[in-house]
Amino acid sequence: MKAETTASGASVAESPDSRAGARAELRLMRSLMIGIFILMTVAALYFARAFFMPVILAFLLALTLTPIVRFLRKRGISEVVSATLLVLLSVFVFASAGYLLSGPVIDLINNSSSIGLRLTERLAPFKRPLESIMEISHQLEALTETAQEPGVQKVAVAPSGVLSTAASNILSAGTSITIVFVLSLFLLASGTLFYEKIVQSFPNFTEKKRALRVVYDVEQEISHYLLTVALINAGLGTVIGLGLWGLGMPNPMVWGAAAALLNFLPYVGALITILLVTVIALISFDTISYALLAPAFVLLCDIVEGQFVTPTVVGRRLEINAVAIFIAIAFWSWLWGFVGALMAVPLLVVIKVFCDHFDGLSHVGNFLAAQQTMAIDDEAAESNHKSAA
Template structure:
């Protein structure tokens, strides 16, 4: 009898092991197919994710206004209209300076090469030698060989296509976020109705509200902090006499959604413009140093004090997320990488089965402060 029970236990263990392996294989296949879907259906998923992010960011404002008697559809409409107006005004103000920077890019490149000519002498000789070798190689080709060049779309057509795609993304994002904000707690009610037991309904509702509250507060707070950083950087650039300070302020606010990487990119760009704008190297270093000071104060004092350290993500996870989402959706994906990572961490912290993964995503001192 004991041997029969032992064999049954072994069979049960083998079946459980097979089930786990099957589940892992199916999960891996699902993740691969999901990533492929995100990549090839970017034009659909990107505005949807942006709409959910915008709705989560503005949901605390809608809730506060609803407590004061303002209907959710009215407050949602006003907020979306204000967002659209702000984006339109910002786009209009940025269009001129950005076009000027694009048109002046060759001139900026020449001036930058002139300024750093004393430290690029060996590199110049290497490039010239490479060009001479390439010319000798091409001159040795047979005269009958013809080069076929595939005509590429013109700059105007590419710009028109990109502008149309950008406009469509913005329109879908704003309309979908309007419906999400105006619907109020409709999605939560539908979710609760899917459970049978009252205890499960209460637990699901509590978890959903906790997740929404943490994410919305984080997104809204970080958006306000980044806006303040953009204002500070813009004022610093204006104070030192850097051209188009408004552009660098907006760039600082957007790039700050990319921890570590964004501030480095902003400092390098401001440094390049400073080098070609000012006469001396000492004067040119003032603007990037002020940019660095603003980001250091924001990263070391303002954000930890206002947001807290519970939702901090470790640097390795941040770099992996930025690399993955930038490969998947380009610059927009890079900007969304950290907010998506924070959303994943909040979900993991609120579900026991995923808490270990949430702890992996968190910073080293997360457990000490909770």
């Protein structure tokens, strides 16, 4: 039994209760430190989002293009050449898409009021059952206005400095986009230098080998996932755009690009795409029955992609449960807006893959995993046990 020496030289035995209390205090202190660290990290991500957002986007873009760089390196093309070509191609694709889509998108924004009026006219037959409710709402609003004090006046503050704010936002967006592409170029062109620096930070050979294995496994899984999902979303957007073009939808290229971009938001993105296509189809076609063909086609494409294509190509091991996805989308959209919402699921996959490689974080990866994945793992373990028996 451990003993504790007092100032007089006497030895006093430690009681089990004191040791249990010390361990409880250590656990409490560790939990408090972890909580403080998480809060400080969230605060840093929020207040320094102008720095962290382009940096994380650059890492995600670099991870997406890493399999292509690795494939070209095996064919004798250096990382510098392949990274430069891929980043320039990415810039060209994004710039071309922005230029081609800017016109139709601006027209939709300018015609938003007329779109609302035409949608109201088309939905007028379905509005009659709600007229009584709308009338009650107007009466309550009138009572509220008459109940206000006669001396109180409503003051409207006109926005000032609109042009300067818009110029500042454009300059900030341009700076962030430049950081994303330049940093991703350096990450891709550096090859294995980044991994070598990580391995060199560990003292002995065993830890170096384990760190190298973990880093390579995480990088390969995440890069494969991001590239595959990006290609699947691009294919989904192409199919939806061609299908809507065949149905006679106006600006089908816009809706195909929107479907490809919003599909990075599982469930939520597909719902937004279907609602937008439904609104435009209702005001574009003569009959409601024909107008509903467009959102039905989009829904069919989303079902095929979500239930068959992605699980088959990507695999179910990296599936995330729906609760974690919605929480991540809500958190990152609050933190960084729409761009944060688009990065929510890729970042969640990064966290899950990283946690799966460490025993101390396996419970976090288990929480993030989908139930289907856990069932598949259990069935595989049971079959292996039966075969071994």
